[in-house]
Amino acid sequence: MVKRLLCYYGDDFTGSTDVLEALYRTGLRTILFLEPPEPELLQGKFRDADCFGVAGVSRSLPPEEMERELRPVLATLRSANAAIVHYKICSTFDSSPDTGSIGRAIEIGSDVFDSRKRGKFVPLLVGVPYLRRYTVFGHHFAGAGGEVHRLDRHPTMKRHPVTPMAESDLRLHLGKQTDLSISLLDIAAQDGEHEAVRMRLNGLVSEEEPDIVLFDVIDEKRLAAAGRLIWEEAAEGEGLFVAGSSGVEYALGSAWRAEGLAPVEGPAVEPVSAVDRLLVVSGSCSPVTERQIRYALDAGYAGIRVAGEELLSPERREDAIANLKKQTLEQLAEGRSVILYSALGPHDEGIGPLRDALAALGQRAEASSRLLGEALGAICRQVVAEAGISRIVIAGGDTSGYVSRTIGIYALECKAAIEPGGPLCRAHCHDPSIDGLELVLKGGQVGSDDFLERVRLGTASGARGLWSGGGRR
Structure with missing residues (x-):
């Protein structure tokens, strides 16, 4: 062994x-x-x-x-x-x-x-x-x-x-x-x-x-x-x-x-090119993620609010998913990067209705990550396949897991260190339309305000925090 x-x-x-x-x-x-x-x-x-x-x-x-x-x-x-x-x-x-x-x-x-x-x-x-x-x-x-x-x-x-x-x-x-x-x-x-x-x-x-x-x-x-x-x-x-x-x-x-069990010089840095469109899926209510979303919206990204209570409703879920997918594909077809987000910060007006919807279903507040993540993952998988998206960001520590699993990814490997705590990864998937997808799973507290744009531009465009010959810059 x-x-x-x-x-x-x-x-x-x-x-x-x-x-x-x-x-x-x-x-x-x-x-x-x-x-x-x-x-x-x-x-x-x-x-x-x-x-x-x-x-x-x-x-x-x-x-x-x-x-x-x-x-x-x-x-x-x-x-x-x-x-x-x-x-x-x-x-x-x-x-x-x-x-x-x-x-x-x-x-x-x-x-x-x-x-x-x-x-x-x-x-x-x-x-x-x-x-x-x-x-x-x-x-x-x-x-x-x-x-x-x-x-x-x-x-x-x-x-x-x-x-x-x-x-x-x-x-x-x-x-x-x-x-x-x-x-x-x-x-x-x-x-x-x-x-x-x-x-x-x-x-x-x-x-x-x-x-x-x-x-x-x-x-x-x-x-x-x-x-x-x-x-x-x-x-x-x-x-x-x-x-x-x-x-x-x-x-x-x-x-x-x-002890000679790891190389002194660190990894060989693999060049990462910019992409023209980035898909961002956020289930985070962190103020750090809020600033990053607002920065990206100001930079021209299309923002699509996700009404969590609709995704949780058995009666409205299917229509809500279809509508979000339609809006996302339309914006991507116009050449814009897109952010699907369930909240803008910890005081977002959508948090209350989401909690009420969870309570009506007899679910704990923590269940929102799973329920939202699975719905957002279904949208993300279809959009990636239909729009030919090659790089995505999933924000929210708990949401990320459910989205990734629903997409069909079974393993990840680090491709580049974009910024501390937010590496760019390569996906392994049995579905050839998903296999090789580049993605960042971003925790709520991770990244500078322009983090999303740094991910879109990639390391070749001057992203900070990269390995440089055995030291960090």
Whole structure:
């Protein structure tokens, strides 16, 4: 069986492509599957992949549904013969005891991997300096605009509609989701030579016997130090279970390069040309996505509002889908890029009617991602095939997964790093009209105001954030 460095499960789709970007920048070929892959795929078509992942939706699930979703997938990943299995979470730690519980996910993973029986703690690393995410003495910070905010004061996360952050100490926040014990290797303990830091970690584990060890990350130096420690833990056994953001991959990349397991120079950059028309499908209500949509509309994109309550109505759904498809094809035929959007920001007037429609159907608010995503995916698949669209953007972490699956995509591979957290991917699909489609799965907080236009123009037109000979510019 092929021995791989890492495999992972992403708790939402856009976060899953974030890991694709991190491993791409490390120079490792990685395949992201939308469902757990059959062994024949891993041993056949994708045999040369260094790493692979499975894009999931656990961030939007209650704990009992997380159990049903995660246990079989993690068991499959454990059998994949990878040195590390990573449960990938958002770098803003989106979670609560009732929705997307990171604590419950770690409990399930720890059980599947027999972490406690094997005397292993679960490393937890959330900071990603590249994405302006930092953990300092256990407290987490995230950039927004030109500032960095403590997580409980972050302008978006403190008002998140599903998982608002009222606590920046990740140990306290996580402690409300699990009874597992949590220790911290803080930035002070990470100072000095590696052997001294290793001894401090060993002492911490020996004294406190934690189930989870949280690693502070404030800069690339601490990130690399954490990566080396985690890789050493993985070398002592089979299949180390790790939780955290894409910072895990950036941390491990340094250790892999030092051991000759990853190229020092990073990937060869593949030129990406501009496209004349871009299709954007947005189920995000983030203020960042709102600014991006408004910027694109000002640049001449055609905006088509999606009335979510109509797509949810059994009586109106079919007509609503046909009407949206017709409008989209008409605008594309005129040579315009098109944005299908369900909301412009967190205060959009369409959010209330959508929630009322969900309540009338007896559905939880979180079900909107699935119901809207499936409808938008049906529209997107037809439009791509009929209009010959070659590049699309899907905005919204939870929506992206359902749209991608409905389109018929079974795997993704990173093609270019357009902007931090928003890589351009190539789709693998059994349908030849979809196979090779270029797409970006964009999280709500990802990208500058002109992000959509950067995606349309591609790397050949000066998009920022590209790999450049082993460093970043």
